Amino acid sequence: MGYEADLKLFINGSWRTGEGRDSFQVINPVTGDSIAELPMATEADLDEALDTARRMYPVWRATPVEKRSAILHQAASLLKERAADIARTMTQEQGKPIAESTGEVLGAASLFDWYAEEIKRDYGRVLVRPPGELSRVMHEPVGPVATFTPWNFPIYLLAKKVAAALAAGCSVISKPPEETPGNTLAIARALDDAGLPKGVFQLVHGAPDMVSKHLIGSPTIRKVSFTGSIPVGKHLMKLAADNVTKITLELGGHAPVLIFDDCDLDKTLDMVVPQKFRNAGQVCVSPTRFYVQEGIYDAFIKGFAERTKRVKIGNGLDADTKMGPLANDRRPGAIETLVNDARDKGARVLAGGNRGDSGFFFEPTLLADVPLDADIMNNEPFGPVAVSRPFKDFDEAIQQANRLPYGLAAFAFTENGRRANLLADAIEAGMVGINTFAISIADAPFGGVKESGFGSEGGKEGLETYQVVKAIHQA
Known part of the structure; x- marks a missing residue:
């Protein structure tokens, strides 16, 4: 049409x-x-x-x-x-x-x-x-x-x-x-x-x-x-x-996602993957930096990679397309540069990692074990790339979540009510979603802190x- x-x-x-x-x-x-x-x-x-x-x-x-x-x-x-x-x-x-x-x-x-x-x-x-x-x-x-x-x-x-x-x-x-x-x-x-x-x-x-x-x-x-x-x-x-x-x-933001070992793993993955690749990751509050408690890290990235490989990319007018192209010709090259830098510094590519042959497409991508000095860990990719690292305990998770000068949105998944309250207090962001990504709602304020x-x-x-x-x- x-x-x-x-x-x-x-x-x-x-x-x-x-x-x-x-x-x-x-x-x-x-x-x-x-x-x-x-x-x-x-x-x-x-x-x-x-x-x-x-x-x-x-x-x-x-x-x-x-x-x-x-x-x-x-x-x-x-x-x-x-x-x-x-x-x-x-x-x-x-x-x-x-x-x-x-x-x-x-x-x-x-x-x-x-x-x-x-x-x-x-x-x-x-x-x-x-x-x-x-x-x-x-x-x-x-x-x-x-x-x-x-x-x-x-x-x-x-x-x-x-x-x-x-x-x-x-x-x-x-x-x-x-x-x-x-x-x-x-x-x-x-x-x-x-x-x-x-x-x-x-x-x-x-x-x-x-x-x-x-x-x-x-x-x-x-x-x-x-x-x-x-x-x-x-x-x-x-x-x-x-x-x-x-x-x-x-x-801009660079939203951290803290995944604790008491979360409902399959339910969490079923929520996380569609959100990460919504609008090809071109979302200011897109979940991007995944910090996963070390006891479930391997299981989490395995499930994330399997689901990522099933995301159907194509023309957005086709009813079965789950992710379309990036919005302009600048984005695929910018994403490719970030992915290559992370790979060169030791990150593992568990899914995707490549730009398309035509149009402005880039594959849904998951990077694991991404070092902190990789550009993509410090600069918002604004594209279909998730980066992941393990953490040991609550204090390390908070330190990683708050280490950047951005503070738009952050997310956490845990079934521990006291931990949820502590997370809400400790995370430096204008919006915090705990066990949910529904943070942009007509009756709720939307905005960030820091830069x-x-x-x-x-x-x-x-x-x-x-x-x-x-x-x-x-x-």
């Missing part, structure tokens, strides 16, 4: 096509072939978007909460109705299996539904004062927002930012990734069709450095939300400093990040 997305910019309530603008070639990662051209925004486009965001912010802020909620609910309904078409576009652009794409679209819709209701419960508070005096604390929208999102979960990560910002009463300019434009445009279409006032939400594509400098450098923008790499996040943080612009950063960023998305914390606090004292 051919690629059918109509790629445009959405500025000031109107759809903009090429019209002399530069273009970006959208690539199908299965074949490596171009499937569409995406128009790229000019500086004049960004100036118009900024002026529109400034002008429409007070309009949307003054819109009653009940009306905001109804529009967000309607946008969610439209995303659900259109899920099959949006998912097919996503798979063609990004490569993930169609079942994963469909789940992502429905997850994006759930975020609009959740924030449509959460904004109704956004209560302030009244402080105790003497008779005749009143002090109250109120939440107000921060102002126009700029969001920047990556290609690994293109519609879900965009929805996580946009739903919360719109619920709070902010106008929004979003720059999604150029690699996956068709499915992210679906959010703009859903909001427009749901009756969102023209210009409250705008969507632009363009050269990343130019767009980020232009938007963040404008005093119109009062909040920036970015999901992506640590180096880019640090760069945007410096840009935001010039105007003291509020910023949320969800950056993995700061601020949260999801939950009431995700709403608060698009708000400012005002204390009002009346005598």
Whole structure:
């Protein structure tokens, strides 16, 4: 089935096509072939978007909460109705299996539904004062927002930012990734069709450095939300400093997984392997560094290798595909370099280890006995590679889990309740999953510590990040 997305910019309530603008070639990662051209925004486009965001912010802020909620609910309904078409576009652009794409679209819709209701419960508070005096604390929208999102979960990560910002009463300019434009445009279409006032939400594509400098450098923008790499996040943080612009950063991770000898081994393996190779490992919270208690280490890596070899790779549009290609032509070579470095330093390749003959494929891979000085033990692979080492006791496991400057997500598997409590306290991460990988949920905060960023998305914390606090004292 051919690629059918109509790629445009959405500025000031109107759809903009090429019209002399530069273009970006959208690539199908299965074949490596171009499937569409995406128009790229000019500086004049960004100036118009900024002026529109400034002008429409007070309009949307003054819109009653009940009306905001109804529009967000309607946008969610439209995303659900259109899920099959949006998912097919996503798979063609990004490569993930169609079942994963469909789940992502429905997850994006759930975020609009959740924030449509959460904004109704956004209560302030009244402080105790003497008779005749009143002090109250109120939440107000921060102002126009700029969001920047990556290609690994293109519609879900965009929805996580946009739903919360719109619920709070902010106008929004979003720059999604150029690699996956068709499915992210679906959010703009859903909001427009749901009756969102023209210009409250705008969507632009363009050269990343130019767009980020232009938007963040404008005093119109009062909040920036970015999901992506640590180096880019640090760069945007410096840009935001010039105007003291509020910023949320969800950056990279290198998630440790602590496997204790009292876990249910087969159940754990049946959970771990699909999670590791979900979205070809291109997940910021992907379980990657497996530290396994030495008594079960051999059995664990044996079971992991057997399951890894059974993961079917192929075109994500095929129903039986469990893992598609990597998203762009840079990833296979980067993964190959990391695997070869680990092998050269003594790691054993128990499954996979090779790139595909065509497209952007790389085999699901398991490395055992990986030395700590291997690059892949210290830098996030962001691909379908699991690395493993044995550990002796609790203290060693915690030391290994916390030794890197990242702290986004971590996981542990144990049937000992006291150990589970100790793990939750000792692990340095913004999110800890114990006997579960379900950590990205609409009503829960999602964010990291250390170099993995700061601020949260999801939950009431995700709403608060698009708000400012005002204390009002009346005598």
